Amino acid sequence: MKQLHELTIKEVLDGYTNKDFTCVDLVSHFQKRIEKYNHKLNIYLALNENVLAEAAAIDNEIAEKGITRPLLGIPFAVKDNFLTLGIETTASSNILKGYKPQYESTVIEKIKTAGAIILGKTNMDSFAHGSSTETSDFGATLNPWNVEKLPGGSSGGSAAAIAAQLATVALGSETAGSIRQPAAWCGVTGLKPTYGRASRFGIIAMGSSLDSPGPIGRSVEDCALITEVISGKDPKDATTSPSPVEKYSENLYASDLRGIRIGIVKEYLLPDMREDVKNLILDAADKLRLLGATVDEISLMDPKYAIGVYTVIQRSEVSSNLARFDGIRFGHGRSVLCEETKRRIMLGTYTLSAGYYDAFYKKAQAVRTKIVDEFKEIFKTYDAVIGAVSPGPALSVGASKNQPMFGEMEDILVEPSSIAGLTSVGLPCGFVDSLPIGLQITANQLKEGTAIKIADCFQRHTNYQVFPDLDKTT
Amino acid sequence: MKATPLIGLEVHVELETKSKMFCGCPADHFGKEPNTQTCPVCLGLPGALPVPNEKAIESCIKIGLALNCGINSLSKFDRKQYFYPDLAKGYQISQYDEPFCSDGFVLLDSGKKIGIERVHMEEDTGKLQHVVLEGKKVTLVDFNRSGVPLVEIVSRPDMSSSSEAKEYLKKIHEIVRSIGVSSADMEKGQMRLEPTVNVYLEDESEKHYTPLSEIKNINSFNFASQAIDFEITRQIEEFVKTGIEKSATNKTTRGYDAVKKMTFLQRTKEEAKDYRYFPEPDIPPFVIENEMVDKLRSGLPQLPDQVTADLIQMGIEPKYVKIICNNPEALAIIREFGENKEIEINKLASLLANKKIDIKGDIKGEYQKATQTGNTNVGELKEIVEKIIADNPNLVAEYKKGKTGVSGFFVGQAMKETKGQADPRTLNKIISELLNR
Numbered sequence: 079m080k081q082l083h084e085l086t087i088k089e090v091l092d093g094y095t096n097k098d099f100t101c102v103d104l105v106s107h108f109q110k111r112i113e114k115y116n117h118k119l120n121i122y123l124a125l126n127e128n129v130l131a132e133a134a135a136i137d138n139e140i141a142e143k144g145i146t147r148p149l150l151g152i153p154f155a156v157k158d159n160f161l162t163l164g165i166e167t168t169a170s171s172n173i174l175k176g177y178k179p180q181y182e183s184t185v186i187e188k189i190k191t192a193g194a195i196i197l198g199k200t201n202m203d204s205f206a207h208g209s210s211t212e213t214s215d216f217g218a219t220l221n222p223w224n225v226e227k228l229p230g231g232s233s234g235g236s237a238a239a240i241a242a243q244l245a246t247v248a249l250g251s252e253t254a255g256s257i258r259q260p261a262a263w264c265g266v267t268g269l270k271p272t273y274g275r276a277s278r279f280g281i282i283a284m285g286s287s288l289d290s291p292g293p294i295g296r297s298v299e300d301c302a303l304i305t306e307v308i309s310g311k312d313p314k315d316a317t318t319s320p321s322p323v324e325k326y327s328e329n330l331y332a333s334d335l336r337g338i339r340i341g342i343v344k345e346y347l348l349p350d351m352r353e354d355v356k357n358l359i360l361d362a363a364d365k366l367r368l369l370g371a372t373v374d375e376i377s378l379m380d381p382k383y384a385i386g387v388y389t390v391i392q393r394s395e396v397s398s399n400l401a402r403f404d405g406i407r408f409g410h411g412r413s414v415l416c417e418e419t420k421r422r423i424m425l426g427t428y429t430l431s432a433g434y435y436d437a438f439y440k441k442a443q444a445v446r447t448k449i450v451d452e453f454k455e456i457f458k459t460y461d462a463v464i465g466a467v468s469p470g471p472a473l474s475v476g477a478s479k480n481q482p483m484f485g486e487m488e489d490i491l492v493e494p495s496s497i498a499g500l501t502s503v504g505l506p507c508g509f510v511d512s513l514p515i516g517l518q519i520t521a522n523q524l525k526e527g528t529a530i531k532i533a534d535c536f537q538r539h540t541n542y543q544v545f546p547d548l549d550k551t552t
Numbered sequence: 553m554k555a556t557p558l559i560g561l562e563v564h565v566e567l568e569t570k571s572k573m574f575c576g577c578p579a580d581h582f583g584k585e586p587n588t589q590t591c592p593v594c595l596g597l598p599g600a601l602p603v604p605n606e607k608a609i610e611s612c613i614k615i616g617l618a619l620n621c622g623i624n625s626l627s628k629f630d631r632k633q634y635f636y637p638d639l640a641k642g643y644q645i646s647q648y649d650e651p652f653c654s655d656g657f658v659l660l661d662s663g664k665k666i667g668i669e670r671v672h673m674e675e676d677t678g679k680l681q682h683v684v685l686e687g688k689k690v691t692l693v694d695f696n697r698s699g700v701p702l703v704e705i706v707s708r709p710d711m712s713s714s715s716e717a718k719e720y721l722k723k724i725h726e727i728v729r730s731i732g733v734s735s736a737d738m739e740k741g742q743m744r745l746e747p748t749v750n751v752y753l754e755d756e757s758e759k760h761y762t763p764l765s766e767i768k769n770i771n772s773f774n775f776a777s778q779a780i781d782f783e784i785t786r787q788i789e790e791f792v793k794t795g796i797e798k799s800a801t802n803k804t805t806r807g808y809d810a811v812k813k814m815t816f817l818q819r820t821k822e823e824a825k826d827y828r829y830f831p832e833p834d835i836p837p838f839v840i841e842n843e844m845v846d847k848l849r850s851g852l853p854q855l856p857d858q859v860t861a862d863l864i865q866m867g868i869e870p871k872y873v874k875i876i877c878n879n880p881e882a883l884a885i886i887r888e889f890g891e892n893k894e895i896e897i898n899k900l901a902s903l904l905a906n907k908k909i910d911i912k913g914d915i916k917g918e919y920q921k922a923t924q925t926g927n928t929n930v931g932e933l934k935e936i937v938e939k940i941i942a943d944n945p946n947l948v949a950e951y952k953k954g955k956t957g958v959s960g961f962f963v964g965q966a967m968k969e970t971k972g973q974a975d976p977r978t979l980n981k982i983i984s985e986l987l988n989r
């Protein structure tokens with residue numbers, strides 16, 4: 079018999095239906111675990127004080143009407159860059175310390191309408207600037223598999239919350255890698271939707287042309303169920319796509335992958351990549367072949383160019399997006415911004431300056447178009463491309479210090495797909511040094527269904543959905 | 553030495569749309585309680601995103617069409633970045649290199665064409681209020697105006713005198729009002745003016761251009777005209793003194809002091825801001841379809857120049873035409889009665905222009921009353937009245953006894969006799985005079 083913190087969305091809903099436990103039971107259970115482990119891992123920054131009352135209300139609803147909402151009573155951990163009405167939201171930056179939003183972000187509104195319960199807000203790299211959570215003004219989160227390791231980032235708190243089983247599911251956001259990379263380092267599943275599939279309204283902006291909110295969970299299935307709820311055109315976000323949201327859950331439980339064509343990107347098996355990591359990706363390719371898919375080696379632009387493009391565009395947008403924290407409002411001056419944030423503002427300001435704009439921003443946009451075109455071409459033949467999420471397993475605490483390009487080096491394999499606004503699922507595909515390794519399955523824009531189908535089928539036919547025993551690791 | 557001023561104008565017009573440029577807050581901010589018309593978007597709160605107001609974009613395109621501009625099929629917004637406490641996001645959403653409209657012109661009465669470089673869409677900023685609060689000098693920010701749609705009309709430096717500039721401004725003002733996108737009320741700051749001035753100096757052997765200066769935020773046509781005149785004289789004097797010519801780096805920004813009637817230096821080019829424009833990532837680029845442009849074009853009312861030509865064609869004197877054109881109600885009346893044979897249209901125009909008739913009343917009746925001059929020939933009328941008096945001695949006797957009401961009979965008879973042509977006032981006077989003899 080599974081414990082309450084080990085359940086997926088479907089298992090929780092079944093438990094409610096069968097009256098095995100109540101929402102209050104589930105929430106209290108998580109509260110106890112959070113109480114016990116959070117101080118060791120630094121995952122939650124703020125907790126929802128009303129959570130028990132909300133859970134009780136949901137129990138009443140279930141008693142009266144049964145389960146009529148898709149995420150009814152599902153406990154969420156939410157990355158701290160999502161504005162949550164009345165719950166402190168800081169994006170892990172001191173400049174927003176104490177800030178209680180006056181409005182709710184669209185994605186939060188959607189999951190709440192679907193019945194979700196927010197347990198609390200999770201740690202992240204300050205303003206999502208990083209891939210380690212080490213740039214957080216409130217200290218790094220530690221990897222539940224090994225507290226000497228980093229959880230990755232920037233959605234490190236949300237990924238760690240799932241690995242540590244301190245929530246049923248979580249929300250993260252990805253600009254380039256910030257969902258998939260921490261999911262990989264923590265051995266959980268993350269889904270980055272197509273840019274514009276889920277609304278950015280009410281999410282503290284990082285790189286506006288790249289930011290994509292998405293789920294992190296125990297399984298592809300949980301991620302699919304959440305993506306179904308949070309996706310869709312938002313009248314408050316002009317960049318959201320008007321195309322109707324598919325029933326992603328219909329892509330689950332495929333018995334095989336016959337007819338699916340997959341490309342494994344040669345350039346993403348980096349020359350200096352560890353052999354054991356490379357082998358896990360090649361094993362995954364073989365597994366997909368066994369499931370009926372064809373997997374061919376394909377060639378894409380060297381991912382190092384994506385780093386250049388991404389760095390210029392993202393820093394430029396950051397320098398502009400953070401201008402509103404002008405020291406006049408929100409209670410704190412700009413001097414409290416952390417080193418990494420200041421560095422990004424300075425670099426972005428430089429790349430947009432008169433005389434440098436053409437050499438940096440404009441050129442980066444031109445290469446971005448090339449990367450987009452290259453993927454377009456590939457997706458004429460292939461349904462998906464696969465590769466490692468990260469060049470290796472979780473790095474040690476402190477690894478990002480004095481490494482201004484740390485995030486970019488760790489995200490080299492996910493940046494091209496982010497630049498092209500594609501959708502991608504990151505999921506565990508094995509272990510090296512007792513640390514999880516992640517596989518990414520990337521599909522064309524708005525082809526979440528395809529990525530979900532492949533990832534779900536792979537996950538059901540492998541056995542990498544395992545979780546650390548915190549009493550041993552912490 | 554011959555001096556030719558080169559004057560260009562940037563005109564900002566606030567649109568009177570229902571909501572602001574990028575959010576649902578009301579755009580009508582004048583005189584409202586501070587910070588009562590704000591939301592996360594126009595306050596620039598974390599996570600808030602702009603959604604463009606399509607009506608405002610249509611209004612911008614209408615202005616472009618009315619100013620004979622081409623409408624660009626591809627257009628986008630850009631971020632113009634600078635720090636100022638009234639700028640909530642730290643950048644203004646504006647248009648840099650792909651405005652909605654470009655390359656138009658305004659025709660002056662002389663027949664001279666003033667080129668329009670571009671017409672673009674942007675958002676207004678908040679407003680700072682410098683006040684004393686509890687004995688302390690403080691600056692407060694009112695964000696009601698933040699995000700109000702603003703159209704910027706940029707001319708080419710084609711004007712060569714302050715009077716040409718003033719005529720251009722008046723034409724812009726008339727056009728914007730006539731197409732119904734803004735009242736362009738100068739006193740409410742709905743239309744703001746920024747002239748850019750320099751002077752071309754020439755004699756047989758030499759040609760010189762004086763350095764450019766841009767005069768910021770003027771809110772009256774007269775001040776603009778005065779500022780331009782002051783600047784022309786100042787620049788010529790300065791050039792004679794220093795010999796410094798226009799260069800890529802010596803443009804200055806100046807203010808205008810309406811009390812002292814002079815411009816003053818605000819900043820030099822070296823201190824000029826680098827706005828670090830880049831494409832607004834929160835708003836996808838626009839593809840403006842021809843059909844939309846055609847629809848907006850066909851929906852435009854007749855423009856002031858065309859209306860003027862039509863009215864002159866109808867036989868209305870130019871002095872009345874100007875006044876009628878600026879008064880939509882009067883213009884509608886002229887249009888309604890233009891074909892009416894019983895009405896002399898220039899006479900009606902003169903009555904409307906001089907406010908001699910009630911614009912809201914029965915125009916036909918008012919016109920007749922106002923134009924009824926009747927017979928005022930005293931000799932002729934006296935003769936008729938004398939005859940009626942002689943024919944009705946009984947009634948005269950009754951009048952003398954005090955039944956003054958009978959005078960009405962005499963009026964009626966006289967009117968009958970003159971077939972209604974007698975001027976009533978003159979007639980009344982004569983009757984009372986003769987009866988009281």
